Amino acid sequence: MTLDRRDFLLGSLAAAAACGARRDPAATAGGPPAAPAAGPAAPPPAAPARKKSILVLGGTGFLGPHVVTAALARGHTVTLFNRGKTHADLFPGVEKLHGDRDGHLEALAGRTWDAVIDPSGYVPRIVKASAELLAPRVGHYVFISTISVYAKFDTVNPDESLPVATLADPTSEDVKAGYGALKALCEQAAEAAMPGRVASIRPGLIIGPGDPSGRFTHWPTRLAEGGEVLAPGDGGTPVQYIDGRDLGAWIVRVVEDRTVGTMNALGPANRVTMQSVLDECNRALGNRARLTWVDAAFLDQQGVEGWRDMPMWLDNHGDFAGFGTLQNTRAVRAGLAFRPIGDTARDTLAWLGTLPADERAKARSSGITREKEAAVLAAWHAHQGGRASR
Numbered sequence: 001m002t003l004d005r006r007d008f009l010l011g012s013l014a015a016a017a018a019c020g021a022r023r024d025p026a027a028t029a030g031g032p033p034a035a036p037a038a039g040p041a042a043p044p045p046a047a048p049a050r051k052k053s054i055l056v057l058g059g060t061g062f063l064g065p066h067v068v069t070a071a072l073a074r075g076h077t078v079t080l081f082n083r084g085k086t087h088a089d090l091f092p093g094v095e096k097l098h099g100d101r102d103g104h105l106e107a108l109a110g111r112t113w114d115a116v117i118d119p120s121g122y123v124p125r126i127v128k129a130s131a132e133l134l135a136p137r138v139g140h141y142v143f144i145s146t147i148s149v150y151a152k153f154d155t156v157n158p159d160e161s162l163p164v165a166t167l168a169d170p171t172s173e174d175v176k177a178g179y180g181a182l183k184a185l186c187e188q189a190a191e192a193a194m195p196g197r198v199a200s201i202r203p204g205l206i207i208g209p210g211d212p213s214g215r216f217t218h219w220p221t222r223l224a225e226g227g228e229v230l231a232p233g234d235g236g237t238p239v240q241y242i243d244g245r246d247l248g249a250w251i252v253r254v255v256e257d258r259t260v261g262t263m264n265a266l267g268p269a270n271r272v273t274m275q276s277v278l279d280e281c282n283r284a285l286g287n288r289a290r291l292t293w294v295d296a297a298f299l300d301q302q303g304v305e306g307w308r309d310m311p312m313w314l315d316n317h318g319d320f321a322g323f324g325t326l327q328n329t330r331a332v333r334a335g336l337a338f339r340p341i342g343d344t345a346r347d348t349l350a351w352l353g354t355l356p357a358d359e360r361a362k363a364r365s366s367g368i369t370r371e372k373e374a375a376v377l378a379a380w381h382a383h384q385g386g387r388a389s390r
């Protein structure tokens with residue numbers, strides 16, 4: 001698979017600081033020593049020790065609302081900064097500042113917050129502008145990056161020191177073409193503006209209620225429809241993902257603990273495979289589906305593409321040999337926790353049911369069509385029959 005293809009795949013998911021996640025010394029100065037590098041995460045306190053004022057740059061798309069909901073539930077004060085275009089009716093009781101990250105940050109001038117969470121930064125020049133403006137009056141910058149920063153996934157069990165992608169043209173701001181490399185430069189821009197005060201969070205595929213991309217959503221909808229379901233590979237492919245609600249709650253924990261450093265944010269805690277995930281989702285949805293696993297080479301011959309037609313799955317070899325095996329140890333030590341995938345599947349379906357028909361269609365638009373699935377299954381059975389009779 002070419003790297004262009006990689007950017008298409010991972011970009012559609014949407015200073016490689018190799019330093020480990022750690023508590024900002026400023027957060028613990030005069031208090032207890034910083035958290036040890038190893039050991040299980042302490043459960044979050046029932047209520048935060050100190051309520052924080054948090055600025056969210058964005059906050060009304062997919063991940064942002066999960067962060068805002070979690071922050072409000074923990075009693076923090078939230079301010080949103082966005083253009084007022086996306087889901088403008090969300091969070092009516094929350095302070096909203098309007099502007100444009102690209103050149104119109106005036107509404108932020110002179111204001112002070114404990115922390116800023118940045119889920120909407122894609123271009124280093126733009127992240128630099130907000131981080132530099134806020135540096136004197138904000139203690140902590142939490143930048144939402146991505147695992148697409150990595151140049152390749154050709155090693156198994158890599159941690160955050162895996163090399164990041166670079167731009168062929170360093171002046172490019174073409175996010176579609178250079179999503180991962182630009183995100184890596186955004187991380188570096190934030191760190192340069194606020195050295196030692198930045199958490200760069202690198203999520204994998206974000207799933208669950210609110211996901212407009214329809215990627216994971218293919219699986220619960222298709223499994224719930226029942227019957228014979230096309231499943232990719234031999235079932236043993238390792239897969240990773242993160243429920244947006246778990247990610248949102250953890251980002252707030254990162255703010256509360258003033259954790260800094262670079263962290264992969266994906267789960268679950270233990271290695272799972274495509275088969276264990278689909279089986280668990282199927283069980284949670286009433287066991288209506290019968291999975292037929294079709295090998296990767298056959299899928300390729302039939303023009304079935306990993307990730308696009310078979311969401312969450314990539315035929316992992318070559319540059320993707322270690323895909324699905326990224327370490328999440330730093331994030332787990334910093335408190336990242338995971339709900340069962342069956343709960344995510346059930347909740348995703350329930351959320352879909354609340355959408356108006358046109359939005360529901362959009363949120364289900366990824367994944368193989370029923371027609372193509374039926375054709376591939378028929379071809380597979382014919383192929384198997386042919387092999388059996390040889």
Ligand SMILES: NC(=O)c1ccc[n+]([C@@H]2O[C@H](COP(=O)([O-])OP(=O)(O)OC[C@H]3O[C@@H](n4cnc5c(N)ncnc54)[C@H](OP(=O)(O)O)[C@@H]3O)[C@@H](O)[C@H]2O)c1
Binds near residue numbers: 014082100146147
């Ligand atoms: N989805 C995945 O699987 C996945 C995987 C890995 C990483 N990620 C990362 O996770 C994050 C997801 O972000 P999200 O879109 O869900 O965040 P979000 O904060 O929920 O939504 C994006 C927000 O940015 C605002 N915005 C967009 N352009 C703006 C501008 N020029 N000026 C001011 N505000 C602007 C939008 O509001 P207005 O339109 O009203 O301005 C909206 O509030 C991204 O950083 C992505 O790279 C995603």
